[in-house]
Amino acid sequence: MPFRRIRDLIEAALAELPQTPLLAAFSGGLDSAVLLHALAQSESVRARGLRAVHVDHGLHEESELWARKCRDFTNAIGVELIVRAVDVVRGPGLGLEASARRARYAAIETLMAPGEIVALAHHRDDQAETVLLKLLRGAGPEGIGAMRPLRRLGRGFAWRPLLLLPRAALREYAEYHQLGWIADPSNADQTIDRNYLRMQVMPRISARWPEAESSIAQSAAWARAAAEFIDAEADRALARIQGLDPSTLHFREWLALPTALRDPVLRRWLRALELPEPTHFQAAELVRQLGEAGEDRQPCVRWPGTEVRRYRDLLHALAPLQFPPLDWVAPFDGQPLSLPLDVGALHLQGADGSVRLPAPLQVRFRRGGESLRLSSGGRTRELRDLFQEAGIPPWKRGRMPLLFDANDRLVAVADVWLSEAGAELLAPLDARIVWTTADKGARPGGGHLAIDLADVLS
Known part of the structure; x- marks a missing residue:
């Protein structure tokens, strides 16, 4: 019945x-x-x-x-x-x-x-x-x-x-x-x-x-049993090839995965980052570009809500970026300064709270040709070379605020590098620059972008 x-x-x-x-x-x-x-x-x-x-x-x-x-x-x-x-x-x-x-x-x-x-x-x-x-x-x-x-x-x-x-x-x-x-x-x-x-x-x-x-x-x-087996293998593979930054993957290791694992690993990675996943065509295009691009190239595949870029040995997954206009300029006296788009904010942090500068600095974004003499001494360095040696991906460079003095000398690159002139300016105030971004929060002393100067100068 x-x-x-x-x-x-x-x-x-x-x-x-x-x-x-x-x-x-x-x-x-x-x-x-x-x-x-x-x-x-x-x-x-x-x-x-x-x-x-x-x-x-x-x-x-x-x-x-x-x-x-x-x-x-x-x-x-x-x-x-x-x-x-x-x-x-x-x-x-x-x-x-x-x-x-x-x-x-x-x-x-x-x-x-x-x-x-x-x-x-x-x-x-x-x-x-x-x-x-x-x-x-x-x-x-x-x-x-x-x-x-x-x-x-x-x-x-x-x-x-x-x-x-x-x-x-x-x-x-x-x-x-x-x-x-x-x-x-x-x-x-x-x-x-x-x-x-x-x-x-x-x-x-x-x-x-x-x-x-x-x-x-x-x-x-x-098919369900096969999918569950692939899921378990994909979890293990992702743990193996993910970079120290969760938004990165070692691209050669990803390409070397069996075909049955490559797509589920990609989708697991993106889901964990809360980024939209690609169509099968877009995933195949990513594989093609990574396989064909030379070492000096920086392939990027985009779909709505997501960009996957290669820089050196890593794939980077991120939401589509906007870049500040080249003519954007603002004075900075140490008090919180909101930067354009989603680039964040700057302020000076002293031992007892916020600090004001005796004379305002000018904040703008990279236009090319900038250089500075680091606070640790040594010769004047091209900013382009510092970025490359520090391994900062190209798409992050144009979103980092640059601070200039009245003589148009570059005194600081966000809270990552400080010039000799910048160090002399901040030392009497016992203050440091803090760059806060929406995705990373406050990063005093450079946070995830802090650079070991010994590595840069070696």
Whole structure:
């Protein structure tokens, strides 16, 4: 009987889960109605704590009526229902369906208690459709692995106990228990890819290959196992080739990785930095440019929100940079000075707080040809040479504030280098220059850009 089949499947899956409450995602459609009803019949589920959430996307004129019907359903089976209305905003490159899904999951995550498990009603037919959609989009093992039975979601987990069951088994259950459910007319819209697959493609495949859905689901399980193995190897590879600065990778070691690891390592690295990931074409272009560029070149591949640049032996990942205008100039008397764009701020820090200079300095950015005599002595050095010897990447050089005196002598490069004249100016004040940037905070004495003068002068 369909009741026993679904009940037994849920009870067996529950035994593998942490002893935490369940939150059932309830659209009111057939699938979620079956899942919620079956959960509500389980004494072990009731003992854990069970509630349901219905997300009203506001995309259909009867959405408020659907919410009332969902409440009637949950009242009848004695389950608390939370209704959340959301505004569906179309994200860049996302269709309405994907944007609604993003809004739905975001709403559900806000309701989750720590460790709580969200029960979702996806079944074997959904899994087969997902695999085909991923294949048509050129996905690798991670995508073809499709939906996991259990995965992290927000502060808890997303759980899909029905993935092994076909849609027909859920319909049998609903008809046996005379459940009422909502028929969303959008499910018949064949302009939506998933609906087209469900209504036009899968029936033809199943007519020729009756076990197709089961076989596709099995392939997804194999792909998932392969993806999890690749994930573990990618974690180890990233730890091996990442630079001391987390935003860097040793590019030769990255290129030398097996093809199956190179892409997942790149994406793991970028996700950890909260940077957008590339398309497969952009990732391939990065590989091509790194392989072809000579040692004296500095290849850069960009996509929206991200730049990946090579300098010497390292790849650097960063958000797209803006550079201050060459004609930007401002006086600096030691009090906090905001620099243009996102370049940060300057101030003088004394032993007892902020300090004022007897005469203001002029702050501007690199124009080329600058030089200074370092405070440690020695000959006058070209700023270009100091940058190169210190290994400061070219894209950082034009964003470092330069301080000049009334005679247009360079006295300081941010808080990294100080000239003899600069040292003489600051010594009586017992003060130092501090350059604060949005991404690194205050870096007294140079922070992550501090340079060992012995290294520069050697």
